[in-house]
Amino acid sequence: MKQAVERRLADVAAFENPRAALEQxxxxxxxxxxxxxxAGMQGDLSRPVLDLGTGTGMLALAAALYDAPRVVGVDRDAGPLRTARENERRVAPGRGVEWVRGDVASLPVAPPEAVTVVSNPPFGAQQRGADRPFLAAAAEHAAVSYTIHNAGSEDFVEFFAGERGGEVTHAYRLAFPLPNQFDFHDAEAAQVDAELFRIRWPAARDGE
Structure with missing residues (x-):
């Protein structure tokens, strides 16, 4: 299944005009x-999936391909959302995705129940703490979240989650490729070490 999903996602177009300030x-x-x-192995795709900072829709479309019962992708930038809609037509997942323009700090959608949040937030290279609003939104709305952060973020993520009653249950290392797409890039391409964290939030216990 994973390889089949990856092949389908290969058709997803990237940002047409990426914005450095938003670390797109x-x-x-x-x-x-x-x-x-x-997420599927942990049983976390049985609930709705909310993709925060969806960009051109990669994670939201992956959730739809894995047949999550409802998928919502939220982004503040209208341009990438237009591309996300085009990507949905290109990938044609069996389940449709709801694309919503809005800021994660004040979500324009109110999930009717605890969701699974997925997100690749800014790492904070342009603005320190840029990933905090994404974690805060997950703490408010999610039973479980999966978020990608810069390597070395484990202590911060564990502290942030713990202050809000959450618990990091799994952590994975990732090699995240960065293409040369901004003026300040001086190499053709680069690779940064990143980490993926699964956090179980209080809403998960409330539903037990």
């Missing part, structure tokens, strides 16, 4: 397929 880097198809595979 496309999530690679293999990482998206792996993240949702892990």
């Amino acid at each position: 880097y496309a999530t690679p198809a293999d990482i998206a397929a792996q993240l949702l595979h892990l």
Whole structure:
């Protein structure tokens, strides 16, 4: 299943005009397929999936391909959302995705129940703490979240989650490729070490 999803996601177009201030880097198809595979193995795709900072829709479309019961992708930038809609037509998952424009700090959608949040937030290279609003939104709305962060973030993520009653249950190392797409890049391509965290939030216990 994971390899089939990855092949389907290979058709997802990246950002047409990426914005450095928002750290708009496309999530690679293999990482998206792996993240949702892990979520499925943990039974976390039986609830609705909310993709925060969806960009051009990679993680949301992966969730739809894994047949999550409902998938919502949220992004503040209208341009990438247009591309996400085009990507949905290109990938043609069996389940449709709801694309919503809005800021994660004040979500324009109110999930009717605890969801599984997936997100590849900014690492904070342009603005320190840029990933905090994504974790805060997950703490408010999610039973479980899967978020990607810069390597070395484990202590911060564990502290942030613990302050809000959450618990990091799994951590995975990732190699995240960065293409040369901004003026300040001086190499053709680069690779950064990243980490994926699964956090179980209080809403998961409330439903037990």
